[in-house]
Amino acid sequence: MDxxxxxxxxxxxxxxxxxxxxKLEVISLKGIGDGMITIKSIGDDTFDMIEKMxxxxxxxxxxxxYQAVIEPNLKSKELQEALDCKANPTGVVRKLFTRAEIEMISTEVGKLSGMHLEKGLIKEIKNS
Incomplete structure (x- = not known):
């Protein structure tokens, strides 16, 4: 490649x-609505910011x-106020999702963002 x-x-x-x-289905949220959330990929700069904070x-x-879920909009001031998370906006994540769900959603965000390690991404070429 050149x-x-x-x-x-x-x-x-x-x-x-x-x-x-x-789109992901979160079973525990089915009683609130259809249980569907939408996540987006996040870039290196956002990952760097997340790592620092x-x-x-x-x-x-x-x-x-918090950064990747776009539906429902976790950054909505109305949602943050309703869930008593105005002083700590990322608290909405803990109010909506269990620890296991947070782990699973963040794994999906990593995969979608190309940050998840998979076998076979790079192959070593041996010199002859």
Missing amino acids: IKDILKNKGILDEKNSEKTK SKTNFDMNKNAV
């Missing part, structure tokens, strides 16, 4: 780096969920 290949196929890179969304792995997961 620079010409990259420039010629820039559209592939744009697609790879574009924001993606995915998080003290524990659970904080990282909770903050990732």
Whole structure:
């Protein structure tokens, strides 16, 4: 691969780096509505911010969920006030989801964002 290949196929890179969304069903929320949430991919800058502001792995997961869930809008002032989370906006995550759900949603965010390790992403080429 050389620079010409990259420039010629820039559209592939744009697609790879574009924001993606995915719907998830959270069973425990089915009593409130249909239980469906929509998450979006998040970029490196957002991940860096989450990492800096998080003290524990659970904080990282909770903050990732807060940043990635777009439906329902967890950043809604109305929702934060209704759930008594005005002083701590990310508290809506704990009010809506269990620890296990937060872990699972953050894993899906990582996968959608291309931050999840999978086998076979890179292959070593041996010199002959």
